[in-house]
Amino acid sequence: MVKQPEHLKVIKSRLAGDKTTLKMEIVAAPTVITKYDVAGARHVDTTGGEVVFNPTVEELYKPQQGPDAPNKTHQSKAMRNMLSGYAEKEHISDFAFETQRKTYHSYGYAQDPSKPIDEEDMHQEEKQVISRVGVDENAVGLNIWQTGQKRKRRKKDRADDPSDIEGWKGPWARFKDEKTNEELAASGEIRAEMDEILEKRRAKKALRRANRDEEEVDVTNETTTLHINDPNDYLGRNYLHPPQDEAVNLNKAARPARCFLPKKLIHTYKGHSKGVTTIELFPTSGHLVLSASMDGKVKIWETYGKRRMLRTYSGHNKGVRTLDFSRDGKQFITGSYDRFIKLWDTETGQCVTKLTNRKIPYCLKFNPDENRQHLFLAGCNDKKVSCWDTRSGNICQQYDRHLNPVNTITFIDNNRRFVTTSDDKSVRVWEWDIPVDFKYIADPGMHSMPAVTKSPDEKYLAATSLDNKICVFDCTNGKFRPKKKKEFKGHVIAGYACRPCFSPDQSYLCSGDGEGKMFIWDWKNGRLYSRFRAHDQVVIDCKWLPHETSKLITCSWDGTIKMWD
DSSP, rough: OOOOOOOOEEEEOOOOOOEEEEEEEOSSSOOOOHHHHHHHOOOOOTTTTOOHHHHHHHTSSSSSSSSOTTOOHHHHSSSSBBBEEEEOOOOOHHHHHHHHHHHHHSEEEOOOSOOOSSOOOOGGGGEEEETTOOOOOOOTTTTEEEETOOOOOOOOOOOOOTTTTTTGGGOOOTTTTOOOOHHHHHHTTTHHHHHHHHHHHHHHHHHHHHHHHHSSSOOOOOOEEEOOOOOOTTSSTTTTTOOSSSSSSSOOOOOSSSOOOOOOOOEEEEEOSOEEEEEOTTTTOOEEEEETTTTSSEEESSSSSTTOOOEEEESSSSOOEEEEESSSSEEEEEEEESEEEEEETTTTOOOEEOOOOSOEHHHEEESSGGTTTTTEEEEESOOOOOETTTTTEEEEEOOOSSSOEEEEEETTTTTTEEEEEETTSEEEEEETTOOOOEEEEEEOOOOOOOEEEEEEESOOOOOOOEETTEEEEOOOOGGOEEEEEEESSSOOTTTTTOOOOTTTTTEEEEEEESSSSEEEEEETTOOEEEEEEOSSSSSEEEEEEETTTOOOEEEEEEEEEEEEO
């Protein structure tokens, strides 16, 4: 007969006929059965670090959960708290451990911790020394604090008799071999030592001065090479004059009303032996393009007609980082990693002047005003923006507020102000000829902006941010503020100063990336319209021809310049 639980009492009652009804009665305080009544074995938690009862041997060595795995080897069944096995804590002082570790790294041997030291048998020290292969073990048992020799102590000229009041020196006595300053001065030893120190200082100063003078002296000869037979046409006009036989009028500042996406490659300019760093179009017309390269040369090319290489300007012994045309295009400036800034004549190729302040120029910008064409700004790696006067060759103003090298300079507000960006992840706006920034933009979420381009209507600035996006700043009505909702993403430019550009009608924004691709977005809604492979390496700069609807010029670190239509 099955015994019923106590909390359920079944009462059978015959109500009518052969039917039987079961009624259950609920007990409020039933007898509780614990897990120890069901399972007699107790489980030991090995991860808790504390056992609150005395377990038996069977309980202590039972598997943690469930039965033992039958396919495991004896080695895999062993307890371990790390990948290579089971490591137990050893109670050893930090000083003793560091002593043996430094002794091993200094002398190549240390005491074997598996063999205890027997103080009675000192010869056992020879057995407990472990060493690297090929290390001499003559200094067996000596650590870094023991030299094996008695330390020679200098003796003091003591007068320990306290009754001698005049002659008692106590702990302030001098060493017996110590000489006073008066004795050294009398013997001339101090003078000889000081002369030796001063001579070393003079030699270091002379070496630094010689290195600085060597940097200031430009040993490179400025040369130019004309690559065409006759620089003048049948009317005597040079190549600076815009061509008249093109379908568009290049003399007017009017821009096309509607632009279209470039789709195919129409020409490739080859001539640089190293990567191209930047390109600049001839002002207003854009019929010439000037390119700077890491081979230290600057070349000028045609964008119409036969698209020939016209002239090469050689004058830097290191790569050219930046350049800029003057307002009329008759002159241009170049800045190189050889710390020189040079002003060139575009037509003749002659170097008009060369300037240096022993700093690397990262960006150069002529003042766009017609009456200030002799002034240009140079942002260098000394965290300053210097204003140079080409007539005197001197710096006439410095803007010193950035905390890191200056990357870009852009004029806004009818050339009365200019904007600078720096590696200190900030944007500063300056009034011309006032060396204090009146607006400072910085945010913990901002990244460095190494390339900035102004829109054709001069109302916006597009800045390349190193978090793989292009940020936009609004500079209308004399104000300057970021437009955080207007961003352009999709390309990879982290670590590269890829400069963006606008289409002439300002309907598209273009930029290269670090993988050799070109990206074209819609300016209004930020939608990505086109993406294509343009070069084999980084597309560092691009320019849209100002009078064309779909012609785009790109340059890359692969040393080529390409035109797309």
